[in-house]
Amino acid sequence: MARWAPDAALRLERAAMELFTENGYAATTVPAIAERAGLTTRTFFRHFADKRDVLFLREREFPSVVAHLLTDAPAGLGTIDLLMHGLDGAASGDLERWRDDIAARRAIIRSEPQLRERELLKSAGLADAMRDALVSNGTPAPDAALAASAASALFDLALETWLAGPPGVTLTSILHDHRLRLTRLLAPSA
């Protein structure tokens, strides 16, 4: 038997979600989270940069996954189609199964501006990763930055729409639809 129970980060995340749901984010202290997970405060901060970060454990690898999909994508796609392909591929793994978890996290995140702030930073990190992948694939830097920012915004709004809508509608279809609507909105009005 190992000296320490495995998955310390996951146990901390589960404990945090429970306490946040029971008492709210602000009323939950880090020592309380650590205690429920059977660890100490110091160990919490070894796994998470700060208290907010515990809500984003699942998304840590998302930017690099998307970036890899972008660099390995089939040639010939336009910039935006490439981005849609990458986001789609990274988020496609039986998303419906996680709907409740995502909704629970989102409910907590929307309860505190601090947490929305962190979510925005994560989205910006995704946009940065996509921009860099585009640039190293030959896209001009200004175009890459513009397209990556737009794609990140599209993804966030699509995810929100997906969560608010009925089960069964795929994120892929919503993303596609949002992209088309934004295209029409941006086009010079007659």
Place this chain on the structure above:
Amino acid sequence: MARWAPDAALRLERAAMELFTENGYAATTVPAIAERAGLTTRTFFRHFADKRDVLFLREREFPSVVAHLLTDAPAGLGTIDLLMHGLDGAASGDLERWRDDIAARRAIIRSEPQLRERELLKSAGLADAMRDALVSNGTPAPDAALAASAASALFDLALETWLAGPPGVTLTSILHDHRLRLTRLLAPSA
């Protein structure tokens, strides 16, 4: 003579900018800022929600200014043209004059992820204000959210380009150019 010197918030902001420039953001404590401004720590936190907020004093009213320009805009503009009109109008007041101040603030903001995080929250607040103004002007909510997010991203990237470029190029022209390039990027590739 008034009991207290006026412009406490402005004095705190100036003191903070000086100390951040001299010693860096992380090495500057709130008591040090307050002392240089001739005030106490407690008063600092009465004017600013937290240490980061002191860097965004000048932008506090920006979202509501843009929102007002949107609701008072001439009729007949398309959604995106309306947004460009609002952003343009709100940022047009002799921006060149503030270039150095904006650049100094930006240099500090880019030195710490915490500060970029806050900047992103401010941008999101601007997007929210624009979205709400569009909605109360009759734009369908999903379109308003999409267009406002895109416009906010365009504005941020345009400001960055403006700062990096030579003096004399107007933000208006960069914004216009970025909008056209994003339109082309989003269009279905042949």
Place this chain on the structure above:
DNA sequence: CACCTGATGTCACATCGTGTCATCGGCTAC
């Protein structure tokens, strides 16, 4: 002249987040 208002000061305090050293199970080298 008494009272109210509002910005500031003072003090106590909880929480956050970090630096530093100790602990000790398991793995590797020899």
Place this chain on the structure above:
DNA sequence: GTAGCCGATGACACGATGTGACATCAGGTG
């Protein structure tokens, strides 16, 4: 097999952040 290293955790002290509660006092108002 045993000596020693490695890496995750514990223990503890501490500075900094941010808030609540109450006091102070100039100027305006009745």
